[in-house]
Amino acid sequence: MKIVFYGAGNMASAIFIGMIENKVVEPSDIYLTSKSNQDKIMFFKENLGVNVSYDDAELMKDTDYVILASKPQSFPEVAARIRPYLEENTKVVSVMAGTQIKTIRRELKKDNPIARIMPNTNAQVRHSVNGITYSKNFDDRDELVKLMESFGETVQIEEDEMHNITAATGSGSAFLYYIYEKYAEGLMELGFNEEQAMFLTRNLVIGVGKMVEESDLPFSELRTNITSKKGTTEAGLNALDGEGVKQILVATLNAAANRSEELSQDDKVK
Ligand SMILES: NC(=O)C1=CN([C@@H]2O[C@H](COP(=O)(O)OP(=O)(O)OC[C@H]3O[C@@H](n4cnc5c(N)ncnc54)[C@H](O)[C@@H]3O)[C@@H](O)[C@H]2O)C=CC1
Numbered sequence: 001m002k003i004v005f006y007g008a009g010n011m012a013s014a015i016f017i018g019m020i021e022n023k024v025v026e027p028s029d030i031y032l033t034s035k036s037n038q039d040k041i042m043f044f045k046e047n048l049g050v051n052v053s054y055d056d057a058e059l060m061k062d063t064d065y066v067i068l069a070s071k072p073q074s075f076p077e078v079a080a081r082i083r084p085y086l087e088e089n090t091k092v093v094s095v096m097a098g099t100q101i102k103t104i105r106r107e108l109k110k111d112n113p114i115a116r117i118m119p120n121t122n123a124q125v126r127h128s129v130n131g132i133t134y135s136k137n138f139d140d141r142d143e144l145v146k147l148m149e150s151f152g153e154t155v156q157i158e159e160d161e162m163h164n165i166t167a168a169t170g171s172g173s174a175f176l177y178y179i180y181e182k183y184a185e186g187l188m189e190l191g192f193n194e195e196q197a198m199f200l201t202r203n204l205v206i207g208v209g210k211m212v213e214e215s216d217l218p219f220s221e222l223r224t225n226i227t228s229k230k231g232t233t234e235a236g237l238n239a240l241d242g243e244g245v246k247q248i249l250v251a252t253l254n255a256a257a258n259r260s261e262e263l264s265q266d267d268k269v270k
């Protein structure tokens with residue numbers, strides 16, 4: 001199999017590292033190209049054994065999947081590189097937020113099967129959530145799903161649901177990381193030093209993650225199991241609830257989904 005990544009940044013690297021570590025592909029099946037970060041791309045060649053090239057004719061020859069993993073704003077440049085060499089049997093897979101299938105088809109000027117996936121960087125620990133939607137002519141979907149399941153859970157959606165899943169799980173990890181950052185800062189306000197605050201927060205997050213992974217209980221029950229009547233947790237939760245946490249998170253998700261909508265408005269992407 002030959003899988004070519006146009007873009008070898010945060011998202012692409014999480015995906016191909018996940019694929020290689022889960023042994024669904026050989027490193028020699030993976031080809032990387034980028035525009036910048038050439039040092040980083042050579043790191044992957046030296047440490048993972050993947051192929052690196054900047055020769056588009058070579059990259060696109062006999063390719064099974066070409067993965068569009070540049071920023072949406074860079075896609076026109078990427079399309080100009082791919083267009084002359086895109087063979088009809090190559091399946092196009094995009095991870096670009098907001099960029100619609102019709103936009104990809106217009107820029108590539110070809111009728112290749114196109115899939116859009118919305119993963120997240122948890123792919124690197126093989127636990128991404130991957131929203132996927134397909135062009136009507138994308139027939140053999142099982143192989144791509146198998147590839148994606150090597151780095152996470154796959155959710156098939158309609159293209160117009162991509163904005164919400166981009167907000168929910170494409171960007172979602174960053175929202176939670178931000179909350180953890182602020183939690184650690186809160187511990188420092190309590191009097192812990194930075195090292196203590198980071199140690200406590202990291203281990204709290206890891207422990208909660210393991211509880212969520214190993215328990216079938218809903219979040220609400222995991223919470224009430226900690227909340228002794230009239231105790232410290234109840235006092236803290238009352239203060240937290242009073243700050244309108246849900247409204248803040250809804251505003252966060254709406255802002256991200258709205259940006260995805262903006263990115264999908266062709267030619268206005270800035
Ligand atoms: N970072 C994340 O957690 C997620 C990112 N995405 C999407 O993945 C895409 C990439 O995002 P990141 O990896 O975060 O960005 P990044 O900035 O880390 O990587 C972008 C890559 O594209 C390459 N590139 C730019 N112009 C190019 C060209 N003309 N030819 C070949 N390569 C070119 C850059 O050299 C770089 O390797 C974006 O479209 C983003 O919406 C989707 C889900 C999650």
Ligand SMILES: O=C(O)[C@@H]1CCC=N1
Nearest residue numbers: 096097166170171172
């Ligand atoms: O921030 C972004 O636009 C990309 C898409 C989802 C996560 N990162």
